[in-house]
Amino acid sequence: MSAPSKIKRKFMQHQGVILAMFSFLIPLMIWSIVSYVPFVWHPKVKITVPGEVSYFSEGLLVDRDVFEREKSDVLAQGKTIPEGVPANPIYFPAPDEVATAFYTAFVTEPKRRNEKWLHESLWDSIQVIFWGFVISSIFGVPLGVLMGTYRVFSKLNEPFIEFFRYLPAPAFGALAVAILGIHQGPKIAIIFIGTFFQQVLVIANTTRKLDPMLVEAALTLGAKRTSLLFKVIIPGISINLYRDLRILLGWAWTYLIVAELIGSSSGITWFITQQARYKNFDNVYAAIMMIGIIGLFSDIILGWFGKRMFPWEQNKSLS
Amino acid sequence: MNKLDLPSYLDQSDEVKARFDRLKQRPVILDIKEFTKIFETPTEDVVAVKDLNFKTYRREFVCVIGPSGCGKSTLIRTLAGLETKTSGQVLLDGEEIDGPGPERGMVFQGYTLFPWLSVKRNVMFGLEIAGHGKSPAEEEALQWIDLVGLSKFTNAYPHQLSGGMKQRVAIARALANKPRILLMDEPFGALDAQTRAKMQAYLLDIWRNIDVTIIFITHDLDEAVYLADRVLVLKAHPGEVQEIVEVPVPRPRSPEQFLSPEFLATKARLEELIHPPGDPDPELPGDHMNMMNMVPVNDEVDKVE
Ligand SMILES: Nc1ncnc2c1ncn2[C@@H]1O[C@H](COP(=O)(O)OP(=O)(O)OP(=O)(O)O)[C@@H](O)[C@H]1O
Numbered sequence: 001m002s003a004p005s006k007i008k009r010k011f012m013q014h015q016g017v018i019l020a021m022f023s024f025l026i027p028l029m030i031w032s033i034v035s036y037v038p039f040v041w042h043p044k045v046k047i048t049v050p051g052e053v054s055y056f057s058e059g060l061l062v063d064r065d066v067f068e069r070e071k072s073d074v075l076a077q078g079k080t081i082p083e084g085v086p087a088n089p090i091y092f093p094a095p096d097e098v099a100t101a102f103y104t105a106f107v108t109e110p111k112r113r114n115e116k117w118l119h120e121s122l123w124d125s126i127q128v129i130f131w132g133f134v135i136s137s138i139f140g141v142p143l144g145v146l147m148g149t150y151r152v153f154s155k156l157n158e159p160f161i162e163f164f165r166y167l168p169a170p171a172f173g174a175l176a177v178a179i180l181g182i183h184q185g186p187k188i189a190i191i192f193i194g195t196f197f198q199q200v201l202v203i204a205n206t207t208r209k210l211d212p213m214l215v216e217a218a219l220t221l222g223a224k225r226t227s228l229l230f231k232v233i234i235p236g237i238s239i240n241l242y243r244d245l246r247i248l249l250g251w252a253w254t255y256l257i258v259a260e261l262i263g264s265s266s267g268i269t270w271f272i273t274q275q276a277r278y279k280n281f282d283n284v285y286a287a288i289m290m291i292g293i294i295g296l297f298s299d300i301i302l303g304w305f306g307k308r309m310f311p312w313e314q315n316k317s318l319s
Numbered sequence: 320m321n322k323l324d325l326p327s328y329l330d331q332s333d334e335v336k337a338r339f340d341r342l343k344q345r346p347v348i349l350d351i352k353e354f355t356k357i358f359e360t361p362t363e364d365v366v367a368v369k370d371l372n373f374k375t376y377r378r379e380f381v382c383v384i385g386p387s388g389c390g391k392s393t394l395i396r397t398l399a400g401l402e403t404k405t406s407g408q409v410l411l412d413g414e415e416i417d418g419p420g421p422e423r424g425m426v427f428q429g430y431t432l433f434p435w436l437s438v439k440r441n442v443m444f445g446l447e448i449a450g451h452g453k454s455p456a457e458e459e460a461l462q463w464i465d466l467v468g469l470s471k472f473t474n475a476y477p478h479q480l481s482g483g484m485k486q487r488v489a490i491a492r493a494l495a496n497k498p499r500i501l502l503m504d505e506p507f508g509a510l511d512a513q514t515r516a517k518m519q520a521y522l523l524d525i526w527r528n529i530d531v532t533i534i535f536i537t538h539d540l541d542e543a544v545y546l547a548d549r550v551l552v553l554k555a556h557p558g559e560v561q562e563i564v565e566v567p568v569p570r571p572r573s574p575e576q577f578l579s580p581e582f583l584a585t586k587a588r589l590e591e592l593i594h595p596p597g598d599p600d601p602e603l604p605g606d607h608m609n610m611m612n613m614v615p616v617n618d619e620v621d622k623v624e
Pocket residue numbers: 358359360365366367385386387388389390391392393394
């Protein structure tokens with residue numbers, strides 16, 4: 001590669017990093033403005049001095065007009081007036097609260113003995129995703145490749161799979177519980193159902209998109225059925241296959257929450273519902289963000305591996 | 320040079336005539352008899368090639384030219400086994416061709432190196448499939464890579480090579496199988512003029528050194544005359560043999576011969592066959608009035624013509 005284009009690429013990389021930072025900074029800024037600048041939203045009042053309003057207590061959140069009404073009432077009766085500061089609703093914690101929750105959520109002991117710590121819940125979720133996705137891929141990848149390669153396979157399977165993929169995976173929840181019990185089994189099954197049928201079709205399609213010239217070239221070099229499949233088709237689609245799997249893994253995550261509600265609620269979903277029940281919304285946000293962060297980082301790690309696994313691919317689309 | 324000064328392309332020097340006599344003594348390697356290919360499409364049946372008869376002798380270099388759509392690719396793809404014939408006979412060493420096989424190497428116009436394999440592994444591909452062990456295959460591949468002058472790029476991946484280099488690897492890859500016949504469908508069509516000239520020289524050099532028969536499709540008449548022993552000229556709709564031209568330019572060939580009388584005479588003949596005088600090209604519209612408004616030309620800009 002020539003020097004100028006190297007410099008240009010460096011520059012582009014640099015620019016890319018800055019833009020990526022901004023893509024996170026902009027939402028964070030909006031969040032901060034809404035949280036910290038009083039007149040932007042703040043529809044509530046947080047009581048600092050209850051005064052002589054009977055049901056006010058320190059720290060209580062009331063609607064602004066309720067506060068004004070009570071204030072003018074007590075004022076009219078000549079009693080001590082309450083005081084308060086503008087605040088956002090409890091379900092809208094400020095960035096610093098959520099940031100603190102990131103730490104406290106991990107170190108807070110569960111309320112009951114048999115309940116799990118956050119890291120244990122997260123680990124359960126990761127296992128559900130992992131097994132659901134791995135089992136789906138063990139069957140889905142070979143089937144997809146075969147369907148993309150041989151017409152017989154695709155004619156035989158595609159109609160049914162096309163039909164099945166329209167059935168919403170969560171609809172199988174009750175069935176999965178009946179068959180597989182209430183623990184991890186049905187949850188993994190939901191991830192599997194949600195991933196598998198899409199996976200087969202996506203991979204069959206990717207296989208079909210392999211440049212037919214490469215297949216023809218291989219045939220003229222003496223490749224026959226099996227050698228064609230293993231020495232040309234599979235390596236030829238490997239980059240795109242890997243990319244498909246990364247995208248599909250993202251989809252699997254979107255099934256996680258539904259899956260974990262099935263049977264006995266577990267994992268990060270259990271943590272989220274539990275914390276919402278206690279109105280610890282800062283913890284809820286922290287947990288939701290953790291899902292995002294785990295997803296993003298696993299994707300970055302897979303991208304990094306991809307670059308090393310496919311040295312022949314010139315920097316495009318594997319980031 | 321005035322056209323009238325040219326000798327007839329049929330005039331062959333004694334030396335050339337003797338060469339052709341010897342050539343025709345060689346065994347026939349490829350024998351095409353009454354070959355017809357019809358593509359059945361949903362709307363109509365396209366007759367791509369009709370009743371084509373042609374013989375190739377061992378170690379001959381044949382170029383195929385003809386207007387676009389006359390069935391050149393169809394012919395060569397059938398020889399490669401990538402298409403099946405509709406009727407007739409296509410014999411290689413007296414045996415009917417059935418499907419693709421390593422004894423018929425092919426070099427395509429587009430780049431068909433396997434992008435996930437290094438240059439060396441690309442060239443080893445056919446050898447490994449044929450069951451050669453890894454190290455003999457590697458040794459042999461290295462020799463072929465050396466022959467096409469790419470020893471420095473043994474471990475490079477295809478995306479790191481220029482177009483000309485890619486085609487050289489493709490040639491080495493096809494030749495590594497020791498094919499009886501090498502089929503080339505406009506292999507240098509995508510290359511710039513300079514690279515193309517170099518590749519032609521390379522190819523002649525390789526062909527001189529090994530026992531292989533070459534069928535080479537091209538659009539470039541200079542290329543055809545420069546490379547070929549005989550030029551198979553096809554005509555379109557349906558694809559039939561128009562003429563088989565014996566090139567009277569002596570071998571070994573060199574670029575200086577581009578201006579020799581026999582070269583020019585042969586080229587003029589091919590030109591005449593492909594664009595018969597007084598026969599307007601049916602693919603060009605008669606007038607270009609419809610282009611008038613496509614590019615606004617204002618008065619300040621000089622008219623090109
Ligand atoms: N798969 C196909 N299905 C239907 N018709 C086809 C098919 N392949 C080629 N043809 C038709 O057969 C005829 C010959 O095509 P072919 O590609 O052999 O021409 P060609 O001489 O190689 O042309 P070019 O110089 O443009 O490469 C054309 O009319 C083309 O439309």
